[in-house]
Amino acid sequence: MQVKKVHFSRQATAFYFDTAFAQLKKIVPQKTAVLITDEHLAAAHPKLFKGWNTVVLKAGEEYKVQATVDSIIQQLIALHADRTWTLVGVGGGVVTDMTGYVASIFLRGISFGFVPTTVLAMVDAAVGGKNGIDVGLYKNMVGTINQPQFLLYDVSLLKSLPENEWRNGFAEIIKHAAILDASMFKELQKQKLSFFQKNKPALHKLVQRNAALKAKMVKEDEFEKDKRRLLNFGHTMGHAVEKQYELMHGEAVAIGMVFASKLSAEMLRFKDADKLITLIDQYGLPTSAGYNKQKVFDIMISDKKREGEQMNFILLERLGKAVVKKIPLKEIYKHI
Ligand SMILES: NC(=O)c1ccc[n+]([C@@H]2O[C@H](COP(=O)([O-])OP(=O)(O)OC[C@H]3O[C@@H](n4cnc5c(N)ncnc54)[C@H](O)[C@@H]3O)[C@@H](O)[C@H]2O)c1
Ligand SMILES: [Zn+2]
Numbered sequence: 001m002q003v004k005k006v007h008f009s010r011q012a013t014a015f016y017f018d019t020a021f022a023q024l025k026k027i028v029p030q031k032t033a034v035l036i037t038d039e040h041l042a043a044a045h046p047k048l049f050k051g052w053n054t055v056v057l058k059a060g061e062e063y064k065v066q067a068t069v070d071s072i073i074q075q076l077i078a079l080h081a082d083r084t085w086t087l088v089g090v091g092g093g094v095v096t097d098m099t100g101y102v103a104s105i106f107l108r109g110i111s112f113g114f115v116p117t118t119v120l121a122m123v124d125a126a127v128g129g130k131n132g133i134d135v136g137l138y139k140n141m142v143g144t145i146n147q148p149q150f151l152l153y154d155v156s157l158l159k160s161l162p163e164n165e166w167r168n169g170f171a172e173i174i175k176h177a178a179i180l181d182a183s184m185f186k187e188l189q190k191q192k193l194s195f196f197q198k199n200k201p202a203l204h205k206l207v208q209r210n211a212a213l214k215a216k217m218v219k220e221d222e223f224e225k226d227k228r229r230l231l232n233f234g235h236t237m238g239h240a241v242e243k244q245y246e247l248m249h250g251e252a253v254a255i256g257m258v259f260a261s262k263l264s265a266e267m268l269r270f271k272d273a274d275k276l277i278t279l280i281d282q283y284g285l286p287t288s289a290g291y292n293k294q295k296v297f298d299i300m301i302s303d304k305k306r307e308g309e310q311m312n313f314i315l316l317e318r319l320g321k322a323v324v325k326k327i328p329l330k331e332i333y334k335h336i
Helices: 021-027 040-044 066-078 093-107 119-125 155-160 163-180 182-192 195-199 199-221 227-234 234-244 249-268 273-282 294-301 327-336
Strands: 002-007 012-017 033-038 053-057 086-091 111-116 130-135 140-145 150-152 309-317 321-327
Touching: 002 053, 002 150, 002 199, 012 021, 012 086, 012 199, 021 111, 021 150, 021 182, 033 040, 033 066, 033 093, 040 053, 040 273, 053 066, 066 130, 086 093, 086 199, 086 321, 093 119, 093 130, 111 119, 119 163, 119 273, 150 199, 155 163, 155 199, 163 182, 163 199, 163 227, 163 321, 182 199, 182 227, 182 273, 199 227, 227 234, 227 249, 227 321, 234 249, 234 294, 234 309, 249 273, 249 309, 249 327, 309 327, 321 327
Parallel strands: 012 150, 033 053, 033 086, 086 111, 111 150
Antiparallel strands: 002 012, 130 140, 309 321
C-alpha cells in the first residue's frame, strides 16, 4: 500500500496507489461506511461488497440525476448513517460524481472516498473534487467542489471493463500527454491499448502518472480560473459533437483533439498534428466523423468560453505544451 497525500485548499486527499481493494477495511471502518456502486460492478465483482453496507444504483449517465440522489439519501437514513460515517463511491465517474455530491450535502457534509473502476474515473473523474449531477439536458449543472478524503487504486478491477470504456479513458490519457507531458506522449507512441490491458505494472504506472498530472493541475488552480482550463483541450468541439451524434465521450474528445490540433497548426504553427492524429488512431479512437458544420458551430459558440466575437480555445504550441488563445469565431467556423 503506497500512499501519496495531496494538499488541496481545504482538504488533503490520500492517494492509495497500487492497493488491493481488500485493503479498504484498513482505510475506513466497515461498520460506519457505505459503499455506493452500480449494478454492473455489483454483478461483475459480487465478492467485493460482502460485509459492507452497500447501495447499488442503476448504471448510466441518465441516472446521474436528483431522483437518484434522493434515493441514496433515503437509504442512508434507513441505515441510520450519521455525521461520523463515510461514503465510498466504487465505480466509474457517474458513481464517483454522485457519491461526492451526496456526501457533500447529506447532514451538511460527511466524509467520502473513491475507488474508481474505469480508466476514465481513475485518471480524470475521481480526481479534482468536482462532483454533481445533470439537470435535464444540462450536464453537471448542479454540484460542489469538495475533495475526497482518499482514493484507492486497484487496476485489477479493470479486468471486467468493456473494451469501448477502455478507449474512452485513453482519450483523456492522450489528452494529458498532448497538453502536459511530451515524454508520456512518446511512451504511448511505442505501445497500443492491448499492451496496457495485458501488462498490469505498466497500466498501473500509466494510471498513476495520469492521476498525478490531473491532481497537480487541480492543486495549482482548484477553482478553474486559469491552468485547470487546459484540461478542456479537445472538449469544446468534443462536447458539440458528443451531444448531437451520440458518440462516447472519449470518441468525441478524440475528434475535438483532431480539430484543435489542426487549428493549432494554422494559428500557432504547431508542427505535430499528424503525430497526435496517428496516436489517437493507434488507440482505436476516431479521428473524423460526418457532422453538420453549422450545427456543430452553433453549439460550440453557445459554450461558456465564448467572449463576443472571439472564443477562448485550448491549442497546442508543441506536444506537451498547451495554451489558451482567443480565436475569432470566423476562424473556428472556417476550420470545422
Ligand atoms: N468530476 C469530474 O471532474 C469529471 C471529469 C470527467 C468526467 N466526469 C463524469 O464522469 C462520468 C463518466 O465516467 P465513466 O466514463 O467512468 O462512466 P460510467 O460511470 O458511466 O462507467 C461507464 C460504464 O462502465 C461500467 N463499469 C464501470 N466500472 C466497471 C468495471 N470495472 N467493470 C465493468 N463495468 C464497469 C459502468 O457501470 C458503466 O456502464 C460522466 O458523468 C462525467 O460527467 C466527471
Ligand atoms: Zn473528458
